[in-house]
Amino acid sequence: MIPHERSLVEKLKDQPFALIGVNSDRDKSYYAQQQQEMGVSWRSFWCGDKGTGGPIPTKWGVTGWPTIYILDHKGVIRFKNLRNEKMEEAVEKLLEEMKNGD
């Protein structure tokens, strides 16, 4: 997942696109080390020391990781749980839609 997300963020850096993480690592120092090692540039909500049982995944009923929601520029949920190439295709489609003023 991470290498693909990294390349997607890099590829779309000049587009109206954002990848927002909800990160469930418990240990911030481990996060910092991995972030550097893996070249993670996107912003994440941090779920606190309860990790996967933190407030955001709990409220959203997340029981599997990764869980993905793809929103259009109006904030509407358009796709769920698409990964890698399929995620990229969906994002490109929504960017196209936005450009065409749909």
Add this chain to the structure above:
Amino acid sequence: MKLIAHAAVALLACGLVAQSGKPPASPATAAYEKIVAEWKATTDAYSAAVKALTNSDEYKKAIEDKDRDALNKLRSTVPMPDAKPLAERCLETAATFDGDDRVQFYAWALQNGAKDVAAKAAESLLADHVKSPKLLSVVESGSMLLRSLGQEGGQAFLAKIAEENPNAEIRAYALFWPAYMASRDKNASDEAKEAAAAKIAEARTLAEGTMLADRIDAPKFIEERLQIGMEAPDIVGEDVDGVPFKLSDYRGKVVVIDFWGFW
């Protein structure tokens, strides 16, 4: 003169507190943190050893050859760490403190220790701390508790807490876990499932305004707020650097929300 001396001592104390960034921990908390740190060092060493093993040529070759015997032999060179000695030390350490200071040690032993140590910790908690507000950390991770104490022992433990603890959130968790497990049991009868649903509803009422309420409400939240075509609910929180932000800050952009972790 005496007054000035007191003031000087107080100032000095303030200075010390400011220097370390937080007030010094109580002896019980310090002892507890030492145990937690020791276990973390043990598990970190284990993770590093597993990583080294799986990166070794020998291991890679065994994977390639699908040589099960060789793999098992290699894996046995990195044994899983055993929490039992530390859990036993928790029980001993708890006895050197008084009152609710003991709860955190019992909680650790209960959640990490082998069955017999966990049972001893549970017994002490019920005997002396059944009304303690500190039981929240124990009941929050109820599924772990039902594992370490066994279904029967775990349910009896939680039932007593549900009956006697005055804190609504603690009682809610104590009611919730056994009912939740029952609701997921494929072999449960319809009556048992109905009883479980009633208990979960009771827990939900008690849990109003807490994370447990969100947890119980989650299937409904998904159904009513998180379907394709619906406007996504806002998320308000902090990033990993502690800077507050909202999902809605990104309105006007195509957004991928990714629930993830490195672990």
